[in-house]
Amino acid sequence: METSTARTSAPRAGTTWSAGVVITLVLASCAPAAETSAQPGSSQPAAVSTPSAAASERPSASPRANADDIATAVLTIHDGPDLPTAAFGSMWILAPDGDDNAVVRVDPATDETIARISIGPSPCQALGASDEAIWVCTPEGASRIDPATNAITGTVAYDVGTLRGQRMAFGAGAVWTLGSDGFEMTNLVRIDPVSEEATTFPLGHAAAGVAFGFDAVWITALDEGLLLRFEPATGEITEHASGLVDPWIVIAGPDSLWVTLHGTAEARPEADDPTVARVDPNDGTVIAEIATGAGSGTSGSLWAEVDAVWVRAPDQFLVRIDPNTNEVVERIDGPPTSGDVTVAFGSVWATAVERQKVYRLAP
Numbered sequence: 001m002e003t004s005t006a007r008t009s010a011p012r013a014g015t016t017w018s019a020g021v022v023i024t025l026v027l028a029s030c031a032p033a034a035e036t037s038a039q040p041g042s043s044q045p046a047a048v049s050t051p052s053a054a055a056s057e058r059p060s061a062s063p064r065a066n067a068d069d070i071a072t073a074v075l076t077i078h079d080g081p082d083l084p085t086a087a088f089g090s091m092w093i094l095a096p097d098g099d100d101n102a103v104v105r106v107d108p109a110t111d112e113t114i115a116r117i118s119i120g121p122s123p124c125q126a127l128g129a130s131d132e133a134i135w136v137c138t139p140e141g142a143s144r145i146d147p148a149t150n151a152i153t154g155t156v157a158y159d160v161g162t163l164r165g166q167r168m169a170f171g172a173g174a175v176w177t178l179g180s181d182g183f184e185m186t187n188l189v190r191i192d193p194v195s196e197e198a199t200t201f202p203l204g205h206a207a208a209g210v211a212f213g214f215d216a217v218w219i220t221a222l223d224e225g226l227l228l229r230f231e232p233a234t235g236e237i238t239e240h241a242s243g244l245v246d247p248w249i250v251i252a253g254p255d256s257l258w259v260t261l262h263g264t265a266e267a268r269p270e271a272d273d274p275t276v277a278r279v280d281p282n283d284g285t286v287i288a289e290i291a292t293g294a295g296s297g298t299s300g301s302l303w304a305e306v307d308a309v310w311v312r313a314p315d316q317f318l319v320r321i322d323p324n325t326n327e328v329v330e331r332i333d334g335p336p337t338s339g340d341v342t343v344a345f346g347s348v349w350a351t352a353v354e355r356q357k358v359y360r361l362a363p
Contacts (some may be wrong), residue, residue, distance in 0.1 A: 062328050062329060062330060062331050063329075063330055063331070064331045064332070064333060065330075065331075065332050065333070066332070066333045066334065067317055067318070067332050067333065067334035067335075067350070067359045067361065068334070070332070070361060070362070071359045071360060071361050072347065072360050072361060072362060073111045073359075073360040074357055074358070074359055074360070075106065075111055075357065075358040075359075075360070076356055076357060077093055077095055077104050077106075077113070077356060077357075077358055078095065078098060078356050079095035079096065079097045079098030079100070079101065079102065079356075080095060080096055080097030080098070080353045080354070080356070081093045081094070081095055081104070081351045081352075081353065081356065081357070081358050082094050082095075082096065082125065082165055082338075082339065082340055082351050082353050083125070083126075083127040083165065083166075083167055083340050083351075084340060084341075084342045084344075084349040084350075084351060084358065085127055085128065085129055085134075085167070085342065086108075086342065086344030086345065087129035087134060087147070088129075088134075088147040089108075090105050090106060090107060090108065090114070090147070091105070091106040091108055091344065091345070091349065092104070092105055092106075092127065092129070092134055093106060093351070093358060094125060094127045094136065095116075096119075096122065096125045097353070099121075100118055100120075101118070101119050101120060101121055101122060102116045102117055102118050102119055103116075103117045103119060103127065103134065103136050103145060104116050104117075105117070105150060106358075108344070108345040108347075111360065115150040117145055117150055117151070117152065119136055119138050119143060119152070120138060120139065121139070122137060122138050122139050122160070123139065123160060123161070123162050124137040124160040124161060124162060124163040124164070125137060125163065125164050125165050125166070126142075126163050126165075126166045126167065126168050126177055126178075127167060127168060128167055128168025128169060128170055128175060128177070129168075129170060130170045130175050130193040131170075131193070132147075132193065133145060133146060133147065133153075133193060134147060135168050135175050135191070135193075137160055137163060137168075137177065138155060138160075139160065140155050140157050140160075141155050141156045141157040141158045141160060141198065142155065142156045142158070142160075142168070142175065142177065142189075142191050142198070143155045143156075144156070144193070144196065154196050156191050156196050156197065156198045157198065158179045158187075158189050158191075158198040158200060159179050159180045159181070159182065159187070159200075160179060160180065161178070161179060161180025161182075161184070161185050162180070162185070163177070163178050163179075163180075163185055164298070165298070165299070165301075165338075165340070166178065166209060166210065166249075167210075167211075168210075169210050169211050169212035169217065170212060171212030171213070171215075171217070171232075172212070172215070172217075172232045172233075173192075173193075174190045174191060174192060174193070174232070175190075175191040175193055176188065176189070176190060176191070176210055176212055176217050177189050177191070177210060178207050178210055178219075179198075179200055181202070184206040185206060185207050185208070186202060186203055186204070186205065186206055186207060187200045187201060187202055187203060187207075188200070188201040188203055188207070188210065188217065188219060188230055189201075190232070201230070201235060201237075203219060203221070203228065203237060204237070205219075205221035205223070205224060205226065205228065206221065206222065206223055207219045207220065207221060207222075207228075208220045208221070208222040208247065208248045208249075208263055209247070209248055209249045209250045209259075209263075210250070211250045211251055211252055211257075212252065213252025213257070213281070214252060214257075214281040216229050216230060216231060216232070216281075217229070217230040217232060218230075218240070218250045218252070218257060219250070220244075220247040220248060220249070220250050220259060220263070221247070222246050222247060222248060222263050222264070224242075225242060225243055225244045225245060225246065225247060226239050226240075226241065226242050226244065226247070227239075227240045227241040227242075227244060227247060227250065227257065227259060227279060227284070228240060239284075240279070240284040241277075241279045241284035241285075241286060242284075243286070244259060244261060244277055244286070245261045245262055245273075245274070246261060246262050246263045246264050246267065247259045247260070247261060247263060247277070248260045248261070248262075248263025248296065248297070248298060249263070249296065249300075249301050249302060251301075251302055251303060251304050252281070252304070253304030253305070253306075253309065253323065254304070254305075254306050255281075256278050256279060256280065256281065256287065256304070256323070257278070257279040257280075257281050258276060258277070258278055258279075258302055258304045258309055259276070259277045259278075259279060260275065260276060260295075260296040260300065260301070260302055260311070261274060261275050261276065261277055261289075261295065262275060262295040262296075262297060263296070263297060263298055264297060264298065265297060265298050265299075267295050267297045268295070269294075269295040271291065271293050272291050273291055273295075274289030274290055274291050275290070275291060275292045275293075275294065275295045275296065275311070275313075276289070276290045276292060276302065276309070276311055276321065277289050277290075278290070278323075278326060287326075288326040290321055290326055290327075290328070291328075292311050292313070292316065292319045292321070292328055293316055293319070293328070293331075294313040294314075294315040294316035294319070295313060295315075296311065296312065296313045296314075297313070297314065299313075299314050299338030299339075299353075300312045300313040300314060300338065300339065300340075301339075301340040301341055302341065303341050303342050303343055304323070305343050305363075306323075307322075307323070307324075308320050308321070308322070308323070308343075308363065309321040309323055310341045310343065310348060310350075311341075312339050312340055312341040312350055312351075314336055314337060314338050314339075315336055316331065316333075317332050317333055317334030317335065317336075317339075317350065317352075318330075318331070318332040318334065318341065318348070318350055318361075319331055319332075320332075332361070334350070334352065334359065335352040335354075335355045335357070337352045337353050337354040337355050338353045338354065339351040339352050339353050343363060346362075346363070347360045347361060347362065347363065348360070348361045348362070348363050349361075
């Protein structure tokens with residue numbers, strides 16, 4: 001029997017924020033709601049349902065399956081498919097590892113590629129969507145792809161640095177990503193999708209991941225073990241949670257923030273080391289730390305839904321956490337590669353970068 005180890009603490013009563021400003025990608029509003037599943041960015045966080053410490057520490061069965069056996073489709077997309085993103089009735093997948101780097105558009109009704117938009121070689125790898133466009137990191141900044149024409153219609157310039165494998169976030173009327181000061185990714189970048197202008201905010205920390213949710217922008221600071229909160233209305237930056245072990249990716253779920261831990265290329269956590277943290281968006285309480293059995297390092301990710309949190313890691317293809325118990329309840333084996341995961345169009349989409357594959361699975 002597989003076991004899942006979780007350390008929990010009951011959240012302190014918190015107050016909701018006033019109107020203000022993960023990754024949370026808020027998908028384009030013109031995509032039919034029934035087709036896509038987007039990370040919510042609600043202005044008022046719901047009450048966090050947290051099991052008791054005793055309940056979350058009980059061993060739970062973790063059924064195993066193999067992605068090749070249960071996939072409803074396996075798509076071949078060359079040049080390292082990554083960052084699957086649902087918007088405008090399509091899946092958009094970054095292919096950044098070839099001579100002709102591109103954004104690939106896939107029709108979820110047929111699993112066929114319907115467009116491949118060349119973006120040229122770039123030192124950064126980031127993808128996201130606003131209400132009216134797809135945004136991708138290119139050598140000069142963030143380029144805008146018009147979903148009506150599948151053409152790049154403009155580029156917003158900023159110092160892109162070497163941001164790798166990160167989703168751009170959308171919320172409070174802006175696209176949010178990370179930028180460089182010339183040496184490290186220490187800037188939060190706000191892109192106005194209407195004026196197509198960029199504003200840079202120094203963070204004072206080397207940043208790893210960015211997300212939007214609960215009226216705020218969230219940034220992980222790996223070296224200091226922090227989760228930062230940025231208030232878009234005022235530009236205020238506060239330390240929301242501390243004591244996290246090398247936090248990397250941050251995602252906003254329906255009532256919590258979820259963060260991957262051990263976010264270094266050399267990280268090899270022990271089987272019982274927590275690899276995912278659940279954080280209260282109100283007061284920064286670490287509600288639970290969950291051992292999935294494999295760390296995502298800098299080459300994995302996660303996605304949070306109402307009834308499931310999916311974790312993608314190089315050494316464990318997919319793990320499903322039940323957010324009601326903070327326990328691992330399912331494991332799916334697959335290629336030992338880097339990759340990302342999202343839920344959209346009634347399916348779980350998981351990439352296997354080095355195998356040039358995108359797996360589509362029933363949730």
